[in-house]
Amino acid sequence: MSVSPTVSRASGIRHLLLMAFRRPGLLAAVAFLLAVAIGTAWPQFLSAYDPIAADPLQAQLPPGAAHWFGTDQLGRDVFSRVVHGARYSILIGVSAVVIAAVVGSILGLFAGLARGVIDEAITRFLDVVSAFPDLLLALVLISFTGPGTVNLIFALGVASIPRFARVVRAQTFVIAESGYVEQAKTFGLTKAVLVLRHILPHAMAQVPILATIGLGTAIIGAAGLSFLGMGPQPPIPEWGAMLAEGRNYLRVAWWIGVWPGVAITLTVISVSVLGRHWQASFEGRRQG
Amino acid sequence: MNMLFRRYSLGLAAAFTAALFAAGAHAADTTPIAGGTLVWGVETDPATLNPQLNGQDKTKLLLRNTYESLLARTADGGYVPWLANEYRISDDGTTYTFTLRDGVTFTDGEKLDAAAIVTNFTRLKDAAYSGSASAGPVSRVADATALDAHTVELKLSEVYAPFLDFAASLEILSPKAFNSGQLKSGGPEIAGTGPFILKRYVKGQDIHFVKNPAYNWAPKTAAHQGPAYLDEITYRFLPESSVRTGALSSGQVDVIEGISGNDAGLFKDNPDFTYQNALNTGTPYSLFLNTTFGPTQDVKVRKALLAAVDVDAVLKSVYRGERTRAWGITSPIDSQFYDKSIEGTYGNDPKLANQLLDEAGWSGRDAAGFRVKDGKRLSVEIVQAQATVRDQRNVLLESVQAQARQSAGIDLTISYVDAGTYTDRRKSGQFGSIANSNTPTDAIDIENHYLPIDRGGSINYSRAAAPDLLAWLEAAASTLDTKERFTLYAKLQRFAILDQAYALPLYEPEDQIAAASYVKGINFRPFKQLPESAYDIWRSE
Numbered sequence: 001m002s003v004s005p006t007v008s009r010a011s012g013i014r015h016l017l018l019m020a021f022r023r024p025g026l027l028a029a030v031a032f033l034l035a036v037a038i039g040t041a042w043p044q045f046l047s048a049y050d051p052i053a054a055d056p057l058q059a060q061l062p063p064g065a066a067h068w069f070g071t072d073q074l075g076r077d078v079f080s081r082v083v084h085g086a087r088y089s090i091l092i093g094v095s096a097v098v099i100a101a102v103v104g105s106i107l108g109l110f111a112g113l114a115r116g117v118i119d120e121a122i123t124r125f126l127d128v129v130s131a132f133p134d135l136l137l138a139l140v141l142i143s144f145t146g147p148g149t150v151n152l153i154f155a156l157g158v159a160s161i162p163r164f165a166r167v168v169r170a171q172t173f174v175i176a177e178s179g180y181v182e183q184a185k186t187f188g189l190t191k192a193v194l195v196l197r198h199i200l201p202h203a204m205a206q207v208p209i210l211a212t213i214g215l216g217t218a219i220i221g222a223a224g225l226s227f228l229g230m231g232p233q234p235p236i237p238e239w240g241a242m243l244a245e246g247r248n249y250l251r252v253a254w255w256i257g258v259w260p261g262v263a264i265t266l267t268v269i270s271v272s273v274l275g276r277h278w279q280a281s282f283e284g285r286r287q288g
Numbered sequence: 289m290n291m292l293f294r295r296y297s298l299g300l301a302a303a304f305t306a307a308l309f310a311a312g313a314h315a316a317d318t319t320p321i322a323g324g325t326l327v328w329g330v331e332t333d334p335a336t337l338n339p340q341l342n343g344q345d346k347t348k349l350l351l352r353n354t355y356e357s358l359l360a361r362t363a364d365g366g367y368v369p370w371l372a373n374e375y376r377i378s379d380d381g382t383t384y385t386f387t388l389r390d391g392v393t394f395t396d397g398e399k400l401d402a403a404a405i406v407t408n409f410t411r412l413k414d415a416a417y418s419g420s421a422s423a424g425p426v427s428r429v430a431d432a433t434a435l436d437a438h439t440v441e442l443k444l445s446e447v448y449a450p451f452l453d454f455a456a457s458l459e460i461l462s463p464k465a466f467n468s469g470q471l472k473s474g475g476p477e478i479a480g481t482g483p484f485i486l487k488r489y490v491k492g493q494d495i496h497f498v499k500n501p502a503y504n505w506a507p508k509t510a511a512h513q514g515p516a517y518l519d520e521i522t523y524r525f526l527p528e529s530s531v532r533t534g535a536l537s538s539g540q541v542d543v544i545e546g547i548s549g550n551d552a553g554l555f556k557d558n559p560d561f562t563y564q565n566a567l568n569t570g571t572p573y574s575l576f577l578n579t580t581f582g583p584t585q586d587v588k589v590r591k592a593l594l595a596a597v598d599v600d601a602v603l604k605s606v607y608r609g610e611r612t613r614a615w616g617i618t619s620p621i622d623s624q625f626y627d628k629s630i631e632g633t634y635g636n637d638p639k640l641a642n643q644l645l646d647e648a649g650w651s652g653r654d655a656a657g658f659r660v661k662d663g664k665r666l667s668v669e670i671v672q673a674q675a676t677v678r679d680q681r682n683v684l685l686e687s688v689q690a691q692a693r694q695s696a697g698i699d700l701t702i703s704y705v706d707a708g709t710y711t712d713r714r715k716s717g718q719f720g721s722i723a724n725s726n727t728p729t730d731a732i733d734i735e736n737h738y739l740p741i742d743r744g745g746s747i748n749y750s751r752a753a754a755p756d757l758l759a760w761l762e763a764a765a766s767t768l769d770t771k772e773r774f775t776l777y778a779k780l781q782r783f784a785i786l787d788q789a790y791a792l793p794l795y796e797p798e799d800q801i802a803a804a805s806y807v808k809g810i811n812f813r814p815f816k817q818l819p820e821s822a823y824d825i826w827r828s829e
Contacts (some may be wrong), residue, residue, distance in 0.1 A: 054690030056605035074687050075605055193511070234686045234702060248530045248680070252550045 026277055029270035036267055041084035049077035051084040053234040057255070060253045070255035073245065080253055081237035082263050088238040089264070092153050092231070093219035099157030100218075101211050104164025105204060111165070113195065114173025122165070130162040135221055142230045150229045156221050160214055167210060171203040209282055212275035216268040221266050239264045317415060320512065320809065320826040321683030324518040328822075329532045331546035331678055333492060333525040335707075337474025339459035340412060341421065345568070345727045345818055346678065349545070350523050351459065352821040353497050354395075355480035358386055359456035360507035361815035364626060365729075367456055370507040371481065373398060375456075381447040381768055386454060388438045392505050394462035396479035402434030404463045409442060411466050412458070420746050425454035426731065427744070447766045449773060453730035457816075481505070483516040483823045484593075494524045497822070500655055507718070509814050510824055517809070517826035534800055536561070542827075543803040543810065545819055548680055549607030555676055555802040563609075565800040566812040567621045570616030570727035571737055573681065574791040575670065575688070581721045583666055588648035589698075590789035593668070594634055595641035596696035601688045606680055614793040617734055617781045618695070621796075621817070624770060625731050627778035634786060638695035645696060659697040667699040668720035673710040676724070684794065685723060722749040725797050729816060735761055737791075750790035756783060 013132035019027065039046055049067075055075035061069040069078035111122040129137065133154075175181060178200055184198050225231050226240030234241065239260040247255020293677040332346035339351040358372040368376070392400040409432040414594035415422040428451060431443040444451060462479035470477040476486050483506070503515045524541060526532045532544040533551040547555065547563070555561040577584040577593065584590050591616055603611055614620065615631045645651070645666070646658055652660040659666040670685060685702050692698040700721075705713065713719045724747065726733055739745035739761055740753045757780060764776040784790045799819050809824040 030422060049362070052690065053694065054687060056601040059605035073606065073683050074690055076690075162617075229704060234682075235689060248528065248548060249550060250530060251533065251554070 001040065004088045005151065015164040023277075025273055029273040032266055032270045033088060033274065036086050036090060036270075039083045040090045043080075043084045043087060047080035047083040049080040051080040051237045053077075053078065054235075060249070060256075062253070063255055069259045070253065072164060072242075072256045073253070076235075078242075078259050079081040081242060081269070082239070082259050085239045085242060085260060085263065086267075088149065088232055089219055089222060089240070089267070090237060092156070092216050092222040092238075095153040096156035096160065096218045097107075097214050099153065099159040100214065101164050101207055104161040105168045105207055105232060107161065108168025108170075109172055109195075109200065109203060111198070112176065119169075123137070123169070126162040126165050132159075134159040134217070135224060138225060139228075139230070142225065143188040147230045147233065149232045149236075152222060152225055155230075156218055156225070159221075160218065163214065164207060164210060165200050167206055168203050171206065175199050175202045206282070212271060212278060216271040216275065219264065219268055219271070247259060302400065308687055315379045318808075320517055321828065322517045322826065323516075323519055324517075324827045325522070326518050326543065326807065326822065326825065326827065327541045328521065328523045329535050329541040329544040330523045330747040331525075331527055331529070331532065332675075333527070334474070334495075335675065336472060337486065337489060337495075338395045338461070338472060338478060339474070339480075340408075340461065341418060342473065342474070343421075343726075344676075346546075347703070348828060349819040349821065350495055352482065353484035353521070353823070354482040354486045355459035356482050357457045357459055360509045361456070361569070361813070362509060363814040365815050367452065368508055371460060371505070373779065375452070377452070382444045384442045384444070385435070386440045386442075386455075388440065389505055390438070392481055393438055393502065394464075394479040394481050395485045395500055395502075396462050396464055396477075398464050398479065400460070400481055401437050402440045403437075405440045405460065406432045406434050407463045407466060408458065408460050409455075412424065417466075417471070422537055423744060423746060424736075425451060426458075447768070449765045449768055450730040450732045450735070453728075453732060457696055466731035483821065492525060494522050496520065496522045508825065511809060511811070512824060516823045518822055519716075521822045521825075527678075536804070539804070542807050543801065545799060545801045546679065547800040547802050552608075552610050552800065560805055560811070562805055562807070563800065563802045564810065564812070565798050566817045567612060567619060568725070568727050568797045568799065569619045569622060569729045569815070570617060570733040571725050572616070572793045572796045573684075573723065573725035574614070574793040575721045575723050576791045577668075577721050577789065578717065578719055578749070579788075579790065581717050582733060583650070584668055584720055586648050587788060588644045589650070589666070589668075590694055592641040592644040592648070593692060593698060593791050594785075594789045595637040595644065596698060597792065598636040598689055598695075599792075599794060599798060600636070602684065602691060606687050607685050607795075611795045611798065614796045615785075616793060617737070617791070618731070618777070618795050619625075622729070625734070625774055625777045627774070627781055630781055630785060636662045641696040645698075652695075656699075657694070657697055660697045665699055666697065667701060669703055669706060670721045670723055671703050671710065671713050671719040672723050672729045673703045674706055677704060679797065681723070688792075688794070717751055723794075725795075727816070727818065730775065731764065731777060734780065735765070738780060752784070752788065753788045754783075754788065756780075 038157060058071050058075035059073055061067055061071040067077050067079065069082060072078050107122055111119040137159040138155040141158060142151055145151040181198055184194055222231060223240030226238045227244040230241060232238045242260035243257050249256045332344055334347040335344060336342050336343055339355045356371055358370060359367040359375065360370045362368055371389055371392060373389050374387045376385040388400060388402060394400060408430055409426060411419050412426045413422055413429060428444045428448045429442050430445040433441050435441050442455060465471060465478040466476040475489060483500050483503040485500050487498050489497040498520050499516050501515050506513050526535060529546060529548040532546060535541045536544045550562065555563040577590045579585055599613055603613055616626060618626050620626055649659045650659040650666045654665055656661050688703060689700040692700045726736060735744060736747045738752060738757050739748060740758055741748050741751060741757065760776045760780045764773040767773060800818055803810055806827055806829045808826050808828055811820045811824060813820045
């Protein structure tokens with residue numbers, strides 16, 4: 001009796017090792033995202049300095065033992081700023097995706113079920129929205145609302161609604177026509193039960209995958225708009241804004257701009273790797 | 289010993305030969321060669337190309353190629369003939385008479401005559417054309433008349449000491465220009481008399497000038513006479529300082545201006561480049577604190593802010609020692625009116641700052657460490673027009689922001705706004721602080737900032753209206769006695785900075801120019817210190 005947990009743990013570890021051997025990229029991505037998650041939730045665990053405490057006498061110090069990533073133009077610890085910056089970049093990315101996923105799914109489901117004029121109206125509306133590139137649309141929205149964290153989330157969220165709405169609408173079409181829904185109808189289920197229990201869960205199945213992949217795009221979008229000064233305002237340590245601040249120092253203090261750039265790059269790659277892997281397993285493909 | 293001597297004499301001979309060669313090369317380098325084109329990377333894209341309406345000092349170096357004024361300044365502040373041969377001020381100080389130079393033509397073919405000058409001054413008085421500029425010094429002109437073809441008389445309503453500085457430097461436009469559709473935006477249709485003709489302007493990209501072959505009326509402050517050396521010059525707008533640095537290092541442009549403190553070293557000690565800088569005149573870059581809105585209405589809060597910041601440390605970290613600290617209401621190089629006794633009399637005293645804030649009732653602290661009173665955070669919003677963010681001022685403001693927070697718990701927020709929002713906020717007075725500098729000389733800068741808003745204080749960002757200010761400024765403007773004016777401005781300086789803390793002066797802006805070593809004749813304007821036009825510039829290869 002006491003043997004089986006050991007065996008299953010051992011096989012679990014073996015499975016992990018096997019996985020790490022076969023998919024080291026995936027494992028690295030997961031590990032990095034875990035670190036980012038810790039940075040997002042408890043940044044003080046990873047960094048010793050206050051990310052906005054400036055010390056003019058310590059400005060532009062190269063990376064070293066005291067400041068792992070060096071200090072920036074105001075003498076702030078770059079490592080602490082990168083760690084604390086995770087919170088803003090991730091928060092903006094995740095919130096924007098949540099807005100897009102929720103609103104997009106509702107619109108898509110509604111269009112898929114209602115059909116006819118309502119479907120036409122929603123679809124055309126989505127066409128109009130997606131006629132603008134995401135970033136451009138977000139820029140336009142921010143020019144109305146003004147810069148800031150909340151406005152940035154809203155703008156990025158709205159800009160990626162069509163992506164979710166389209167997929168959910170198409171899925172809803174397929175599922176509403178499928179045999180088991182037809183079957184369920186013959187049982188005399190009410191429309192509400194039919195939708196909630198049989199159509200919604202299947203129509204939504206792809207949303208988490210889309211969201212994961214979309215998260216990477218949202219983080220890049222957030223960083224890009226922050227770079228342009230549309231996001232969190234100084235001294236908030238947001239990666240895109242830090243990159244913007246560092247760009248004028250590349251010749252003399254590369255570390256100010258490079259580390260936030262590395263953080264953005266690794267996060268987005270990791271999220272994409274995870275999302276693609278998930279998508280592949282969902283579609284029953286196994287990538288070698 | 290012998291060996292040593294021989295080595296020494298050999299070295300001497302080598303040095304002598306080298307010196308001879310250098311002298312030869314030097315001679316070749318100092319004889320200007322006409323011809324060629326030049327590309328200059330500049331920071332600021334002009335808001336308008338009409339020099340009378342353009343308040344951006346950084347664009348003067350472009351516009352001065354085409355537009356000239358009545359008199360030029362010498363280094364000691366004197367006036368020498370330019371478009372006018374001579375000037376006279378009546379004994380009562382209210383009538384200014386200018387005699388114009390003969391044979392000057394605008395590049396659109398119009399003649400420069402007294403009527404053209406009258407048109408310029410009278411149109412500038414019209415707010416429909418010039419907006420807020422109409423309330424400036426030109427508003428003092430009661431009457432402008434052409435006495436004959438070459439003589440203009442400007443009658444003032446009362447004595448106004450800075451008037452000559454203004455009238456002498458007003459850029460004169462062709463009378464035809466005032467009927468052009470391009471009048472407000474400026475452009476190739478707006479002709480001047482300068483050594484270059486404005487040919488093309490592409491917003492956000494570049495502005496292109498060609499030589500005016502007929503030009504023959506340079507002031508004697510210029511290094512030569514006759515047409516300019518260069519055939520053509522193009523200024524490319526490169527707003528990013530790192531991009532300008534890269535463009536010059538890689539040879540894409542021949543000259544750049546606006547070099548960050550970090551990059552100065554790349555050109556300073558490099559024989560392939562030249563680097564020169566000059567402090568600006570006028571008001572230092574200062575945080576003007578609004579006396580009619582928010583927490584800065586309380587003089588204790590304003591004084592606390594001045595005490596909280598260690599400006600020296602801030603400047604050192606942001607500019608790596610490449611910028612000059614400012615203390616007063618005008619530039620430290622203003623030889624006429626700057627009273628340097630204010631230096632070192634305030635600032636970098638966190639203890640005082642905290643004591644003042646406690647006294648003012650901002651004694652609580654919130655979770656983020658900022659001071660609070662009645663549940664409200666001690667928050668001062670700095671409003672800065674996006675268009676005037678240059679020279680790493682965003683970094684400077686962030687550094688000041690950090691100091692205010694760390695040493696006194698003051699929350700300075702920084703908002704970069706577009707031109708429209710900026711104008712609205714300025715007009716309505718809904719801001720905590722506006723950060724700005726300007727370059728007018730002869731105390732016009734002081735008037736602009738400290739006269740009441742409705743009495744000519746066009747950029748009175750502290751919105752200060754103490755009766756003393758007006759009294760001192762009026763007294764100073766109505767005498768031509770420079771000594772007395774100095775005393776009055778010195779009094780105002782102590783009142784404005786020490787007693788009332790209307791502004792926190794940060795640094796004196798300066799211009800920097802770096803160029804490839806084959807570009808010769810780059811200079812700063814005497815007295816005004818801004819980069820000079822391309823008139824004297826030539827290429828040695």
